[in-house]
Amino acid sequence: MNILILGGTQFVGRHIVEAFLAGDHHVSILTRGQTRDDLPDTVERLRGDRSQGQAGLDALAGRHWDACVDVSGYLPSAVRVSAEALRKRVGRYVLISTVSVYAEQGRHPVLESDPLLPPAPEDTAAVTGELYGPLKVTCEQVVQAAYGDRATLLRPQIVAGPHDHTGRYSxxxxxxxxxxxxxxxxxxxxxxxVIDARDLARFTLRVVEDGTGGVFNVAGxxxxxxxxxxxxxxxxxxxxxxxxxxxxxxxxxxxxxxxxxxxxxxxxxxxRVERAVQAGLTLTxxxxxxxxxxxxxxxxxxxxxxxxxxxxxxxxxxxxxxx
Structure with missing residues (x-):
């Protein structure tokens, strides 16, 4: 398969790239080129910046992929640019979201069917701690509206493992x-x-290979x-x-x-991750x-x-x- 990854050089994105390469797929990444890149030479590097609108995606013009994995979608305005530009040129759009989208965060346990936070305005220009969850809610809505059953939303727990630049788990x-x-x-x-980044990456690979749509919590x-x-x-x-x-x-x-x-x-x-386990999530x-x-x-x-x-x-x- 031909896979496009938006992001892909840091932590979660890096592990996702490596998982698709291990599955013998061809991987293209779209980045701004501002982060150190230690990926294999077999990865196709494309340069672009969604914050510049459609003009920032010129490198994707005329190209088609079996799936797009959006690792760097934080602002709804940027996600809309890529979601609309790729709607007829990718088979599936996978958004890496977060469990922070849930409104009742004191509820036990947290299920995919639980209420979500009120969505942030689509024109929000900056990500803050307070807005992180609401912004991801809006990003999810943008992807679902554009792709329907060709959308897959992954909501990971705090991610752990090698290459974690946040230091939260390490x-x-x-x-x-x-x-x-x-x-x-x-x-x-x-x-x-937490969720091991490699488990999240392998599950991303699995839902793309299997053509699995829907919403999944991803936790260890x-x-x-x-x-x-x-x-x-x-x-x-x-x-x-x-x-x-x-x-x-x-x-x-x-x-x-x-x-x-x-x-x-x-x-x-x-x-709770029963839905993801049934769809192929395995845990380290x-x-x-x-x-x-x-x-x-x-x-x-x-x-x-x-x-x-x-x-x-x-x-x-x-x-x-x-x-």
Missing amino acids: YWPDRASRGGETLLPGNGEDHVQ PRLSWAAFAGVLGIQHPVWVDAATLEQQGVDFRALPLFMPDTGAQAGLMDI PPDVTARDTRAWSAQVNPAYALTPQREAEVIAAWREKER
């Missing part, structure tokens, strides 16, 4: 590798859930934080309650992935995701918000409070 295997007393949030009974195993600590190999956990962490100014950025089970967004750590064991992420991260040495010194201070403050 903090934990990196921290575990350092050993010693390790600050952990809560009491071990809250839950964490749901673990208690105590089980997650065990997967990471943390030997000396120090569990600190959410209230103390807040008092100490330790937030989601410093201790990523933590959403208390009683929190307003706790449902986002309880994503959590210990393999942790091991492979650490092997990659050890080569790049990313910086994290929570330094060892600050971690020790928070643990000391918690112990003082508990006396």
